[in-house]
Amino acid sequence: MGNKVVIFTEDQFENYQDCTFFTRKEILRVHKKFREMSPDLVPKSMTNNEPVTIKVPLDKTEKLPELRENPFRQRICQVFSRDGKGNLTFEDFLDLLSVFSEQAPRDIKVFYAFKIYDFDEDQHIGPQDLEQGLRLLTRNELTPEEVTQVCEKVIEESDVDGDGKLSFMEFEHVITRAPDFLSTFHIRI
Structure with a gap:
């Protein structure tokens, strides 16, 4: 047939x-x-x-x-x-x-966003991970001092337990306060 x-x-x-x-x-x-x-x-x-x-x-x-x-x-x-x-x-x-589909729930998107930002794959987002992410986001347009300043500010505002890096829970807490996260974390097929 x-x-x-x-x-x-x-x-x-x-x-x-x-x-x-x-x-x-x-x-x-x-x-x-x-x-x-x-x-x-x-x-x-x-x-x-x-x-x-x-x-x-x-x-x-x-x-x-x-x-x-x-x-x-x-x-x-x-x-x-x-x-x-x-x-x-x-x-x-x-x-x-x-x-990355619109149907994927927020918690799955947050989980993978964390993995993407965890460049060294140590289960934390540390200063080096933040620097690498920031350089990609800004296409290396910031000075080294500006990169350091932004990364220090992110750690200062998000690191609840004071260990100098973000755990998944700390990252999740930050992301849930970002209203645009879901709209920017998808791909249409």
């Missing part, structure tokens, strides 16, 4: 719907976007282990219109990639877009 290509098995679809905030139709759009990044690498059908074995390199993912202008694009890809280097499998890419 036709030449319809089966992109995913029924089990894969069910798992992806259970583990993301996407409908079946949105999952197909994510696959199309993933395939467009590297059509020579990504097959039309991913019914075996292709969703976890085929990786699109970071340099191709960074060029996506949804990420291209984001100063954190490289870090975002690193956080969501299984290899930690930013090379994304389909399932990594699906997770990334799911977390």
Whole structure:
């Protein structure tokens, strides 16, 4: 009855719907976007282990219109990639877009925002993490003194336990007071 290509098995679809905030139709759009990044690498059908074995390199993912202008694009890809280097499998890419979707709840977005800002991955956002984030946000337009001053002010105002760095709970407390957080932490597919 036709030449319809089966992109995913029924089990894969069910798992992806259970583990993301996407409908079946949105999952197909994510696959199309993933395939467009590297059509020579990504097959039309991913019914075996292709969703976890085929990786699109970071340099191709960074060029996506949804990420291209984001100063954190490289870090975002690193956080969501299984290899930690930013090379994304389909399932990594699906997770990334799911977390950044409008349907994802605030607590999931906060969790991943924390991971993105925790550059050294020590489970805290310290002065070096803040400096690195600030440099990306301002595209290195601040003087070293201004960067230090801003980072010290953030720690001073947000570090409740006085240890010189932000725990997840301290970060979450700051983010919940930021009314624009949800509107800036999403990508449309």
